[in-house]
Amino acid sequence: MDKGTTVLNAGAVEIAMAYRTDLMDDQGLCVQVYGSIEGKDTEILRFDCFDQNPHFHYGPENHNVRLFLDKTTAGNPLGWTMDNIRHKLPAMIRRSGYEALATAVEASPISAATLDDAESQGRDLSRSGRRTVHHMMPEMVDGDKIEVGNLKFGLEYRHLPQLNDEGMAIHVLADVAGQEVEVLAFDCFKSGPHYHYGPRNQDIRVYWDVTTSGETLRWTLDQFKAGNIRSMIEKAGYPSIAAEVDESRVQDALPQIEARSWELVALNNPSSNGQTDNKKTKAQLIQELESLREQVAAL
Structure with missing residues (x-):
């Protein structure tokens, strides 16, 4: 030292x-x-x-x-x-x-x-000397900030040419003293995927070990589905915001958040068809099933 x-x-x-x-x-x-x-x-x-x-x-x-x-x-x-x-x-x-x-x-x-x-x-x-991060969300498309009770989920596909990296980002935002503040951030990048507890507060950064976590966007969505968002916001230093999270509304909004997240990945990675962990969406499976039925009917 x-x-x-x-x-x-x-x-x-x-x-x-x-x-x-x-x-x-x-x-x-x-x-x-x-x-x-x-x-x-x-x-x-x-x-x-x-x-x-x-x-x-x-x-x-x-x-x-x-x-x-x-x-x-x-x-x-x-x-x-x-x-x-x-x-x-x-x-x-x-x-x-x-x-x-x-x-x-x-x-x-x-x-x-x-x-x-x-x-x-x-x-x-x-x-x-305190280190904080203020994600400006310059690549977020209008309509991709989804309000869910006292939270907002900002969906953005980020390109970082200076780091030769890119990937899907989910920003969890809340009102803090009259200002919209990012309380959690999930940067599901290709090369350096990580997430932040309290980017504007404590800025605890955790880098994923993709060997154990698997695909990081899916991991993030799974945390939301498992009901972990309240405890994560509390760890980020916002206990009063965590206490007001309406978990049922979060769960109701997750299909929209998930579908749009994968759509943004697909739009920015045409060859990957969206998901990057070889798991197909329900819509993809239905489409394949209909195609198989048509092939069987033609026999």
Whole structure:
């Protein structure tokens, strides 16, 4: 782990910080305590104040003991981190395996002003560094935003030439404080298929393993059919919207959503005839059956 680019001199140690967005399924501020060990700038402690799985490391360059935070009892991860740096830093440095450095910090504690500055800068970085995604839906055709109770399902076939990728996207939208906000997004791309919990909020990205999930558009539609949309919206950070989802209306609208989704795939992939997992639609099967009947009648 590289040293954070925001660095504060704190006497015997330095406090370094950086906001991490390189983890697709998580993000958050990284707070590091550095000290000089035998002339080498060494990471002594690291606090990963992530949204989903906050944790901290004793001695990342030594024995690297990693422990997870329980947000229910610890509260805000950055607040917990700064409280422990303020009051328990020497003990934590000792557990990391650096007795002499712990003694030096005890002899010359970090000033309250420096700690206040570190916390203030950390909170600023947490606000300014947050990764969100705002899908503008430029390729959505008029009429392809289907209203279902308190939700809207936006259907769009996306082309991303800059990534050499394309595929069907389903945007689940809801009203948040008077604004239409995307609460879930399913990007069923050919090369990098993934979905987002709360693109405008936590932006938890999950990349499909197509070996286990199978065709990703079908997987997405199956989640809707199984009644999982409410729990997914809740995980995205919108519990009040999840509570208002009318599941019966969602199920009633699914045939329209499914048919139009496969139609958009077919329109953009003429040779594939729509579905990409070799499963045929009811209409296709009926057409084939009628053709067989005609052939039998002609015998």
